[in-house]
Amino acid sequence: MKQTRPAPDIWLLICILALLAIGIIMVYSAGSVLAFHDYGDSFYFVKRQALFAVLGLVAMFVTANVDYRVWRKYAKPILIACFIMLIAVLIPGIGVVRGGARSWLGIGSFGIQPSEFMKLGMILFLAHWLSKEPGKIKTFTTGLLPPLGLIGLAFGIIMLQPDLGTGTVMMGAAMLIIFTAGARMKHLSLLALGGIAGFAALIAAAPYRLQRITAFLDPWSDPLGAGYQIIQSLYAIGPGGLAGLGLGMSRQKYSYVPEPQTDFIFSILAEELGFIGGMIVLLLFLVLVWRGMRVAMTIPDAFGSLLGVGIVGMVAVQVIINIGVVIGMMPVTGITLPLISYGGSSLTLMLTALGILVNLSRYAR
Numbered sequence: 241m242k243q244t245r246p247a248p249d250i251w252l253l254i255c256i257l258a259l260l261a262i263g264i265i266m267v268y269s270a271g272s273v274l275a276f277h278d279y280g281d282s283f284y285f286v287k288r289q290a291l292f293a294v295l296g297l298v299a300m301f302v303t304a305n306v307d308y309r310v311w312r313k314y315a316k317p318i319l320i321a322c323f324i325m326l327i328a329v330l331i332p333g334i335g336v337v338r339g340g341a342r343s344w345l346g347i348g349s350f351g352i353q354p355s356e357f358m359k360l361g362m363i364l365f366l367a368h369w370l371s372k373e374p375g376k377i378k379t380f381t382t383g384l385l386p387p388l389g390l391i392g393l394a395f396g397i398i399m400l401q402p403d404l405g406t407g408t409v410m411m412g413a414a415m416l417i418i419f420t421a422g423a424r425m426k427h428l429s430l431l432a433l434g435g436i437a438g439f440a441a442l443i444a445a446a447p448y449r450l451q452r453i454t455a456f457l458d459p460w461s462d463p464l465g466a467g468y469q470i471i472q473s474l475y476a477i478g479p480g481g482l483a484g485l486g487l488g489m490s491r492q493k494y495s496y497v498p499e500p501q502t503d504f505i506f507s508i509l510a511e512e513l514g515f516i517g518g519m520i521v522l523l524l525f526l527v528l529v530w531r532g533m534r535v536a537m538t539i540p541d542a543f544g545s546l547l548g549v550g551i552v553g554m555v556a557v558q559v560i561i562n563i564g565v566v567i568g569m570m571p572v573t574g575i576t577l578p579l580i581s582y583g584g585s586s587l588t589l590m591l592t593a594l595g596i597l598v599n600l601s602r603y604a605r
Contacts, residue, residue, distance in 0.1 A: 248304065249535060249601035255528040256300075256579070256594050262509075262521060263580035263587075264289055269488050270508040271501030271582060285501050285582050292584040296591030303595030308544055308603070311596065315368035322361035325354035326397045335401075343401045353585035355398045355406040360593050362394060362414055363550030370421040371542035377421045384427055387418060405561070405575035411435075412557035417550045421542075453571050469504065470568050472497045476507040477567065484514030501582040503574055506566045521580070522563070529556050532597055538604040551597045555590070 268286035275284035311318075329335035329342055336344040336351055344351040366387055376383040391414045398407040419428060459467030476492035479485065490511045493500045500508045510518040529552055536548030555578050562577040564570035576583050578590050 246602045248598045249531050249604070251527060252531040252535070252598060252601055255524045255531070256591075256598075259521070259524050259528070259579040260293060260297075260591070262524075263505075263577075264293060265487070266505055266509050266580060267501050267582045269512060270490065270493050270505050272488075273493050273495070274500065277495070288584065289582050289587065292587045293591075296588040299588060299592040300595030300598070303592055304598040306599060308547060308596055308599045309541075311364055311547070312368050312543055315364045319361045319365040322354065322358040323394070323397070325352075326358060326394070329354055330397070330400055343403050343406075351585075353406075353583075355401065355403050355410075356585040356589045358394055358398065359406065359410045359413065359554055360551075360589055362391065362410055363417065363547065363554065363593075365390075366414055366417045367543050367546035367550055370417065371546055374422060374542055377418065377423050380424075380427050384418070384423055387414075388431070391415075403574070405573040408561065408573065409554060409558050409575065413550050413553040416553035416557075417546050420536075420546060420549045459568070469498055469572055470565075473504050473507040473566050474568055476504075476511040480511040480514045480518075482515050484510070484512045484517055487512050502576055503562065503572075503581065504566055505581045506563060506577055509580070525555070525559050525578075531601070535597065535601045535604045539600055540603065540605065544600055544603065548597060548600050551593045554593065 264286060267289045268283065271285035272282040275286075276282040278284075281287075325345060329345055334345065335342040338344050338351075343353050343355060345354060369387060370377055373383075377387075391411060395407045395411055398410070415428075454461060454466060459470040461467060463471055472492060476490065476497055479491075485491075490500075490508045492511055493508050497504045497507060506518070506521070509521065513520075532548060532552035532555070536545050536552060539545045539548060558575055558578050561570060561573060561575045562581075565572050565575070576586050579587065
């Protein structure tokens with residue numbers, strides 16, 4: 241008799257699809273004015289987002305139906321391919337410069353962002369590596385330093401683009417995997433101190449990053465410069481009140497909030513849908529993270545557990561940073577809101593990763 245395959249976590253699926261639907265609606269609402277101004281087509285951004293959403297859903301369907309243990313065999317080749325793409329981005333004539341960063345591979349308006357692929361590639365490889373010898377991570381030189389060196393190499397290449405936001409998300413997810421794998425707290429505490437010093441050095445090395453820190457502390461010190469984005473974001477959130485101005489009724493999307501369909505889409509959402517709309521989105525993310533961590537905690541093997549933790553960590557870190565920036569609690573870093581913001585590479589890769597998480601939920605106890 242044929243064995244029936246376990247069903248996936250339905251709440252996890254509902255949250256993913258609900259957030260994706262809200263994202264497509266908000267990409268049109270937030271980006272229609274800019275799309276008409278720049279391209280003469282109010283539907284420019286939403287048509288592309290819908291295309292990548294379909295591609296992402298196909299990828300999610302595939303990964304949700306492929307046994308997660310299969311990825312263990314391909315973890316190393318996938319990571320090598322991600323490194324090759326990251327290096328290719330830095331080669332003049334191959335890498336494409338957009339928004340002041342050489343972060344893209346592609347032709348014309350279509351392109352992929354290899355740093356997005358590296359986030360998932362690093363999670364897969366670390367889950368594979370650290371689950372082979374579970375106790376080894378407790379030793380500093382032979383257990384902890386090798387994965388840290390690999391993470392540091394990937395982060396360094398990403399910073400050459402430069403892309404601090406994506407590098408920070410990758411680093412956050414990777415460190416969560418290392419912590420879950422059993423690394424000693426005293427080792428992690430020392431590394432945290434070193435990491436803080438390293439981030440301070442990165443900020444000091446680039447004047448624009450220092451300006452973002454200054455703007456975060458006092459945006460009104462430079463309201464037309466470094467503080468402009470935060471101020472305009474707060475101007476959007478404030479009038480939204482409890483129920484919002486109504487879908488499509490944002491005033492700040494009229495060339496006030498820069499790139500309203502990407503990094504600051506949540507401020508437009510809060511302006512149009514109010515506190516209620518914003519809380520619904522945050523609640524959906526919270527349920528997604530909760531169900532994802534529940535899957536990671538109840539999966540029967542170490543590889544699946546670490547893989548689940550990494551994917552959930554990637555989502556959680558990205559949401560925390562994006563929302564923190566939008567409400568003025570963190571410096572501007574250029575990170576999109578998962579499943580909501582406009583972006584082909586980020587949306588497709590996020591849905592691919594969440595498909596793996598859905599597959600993991602089939603095997604959770």
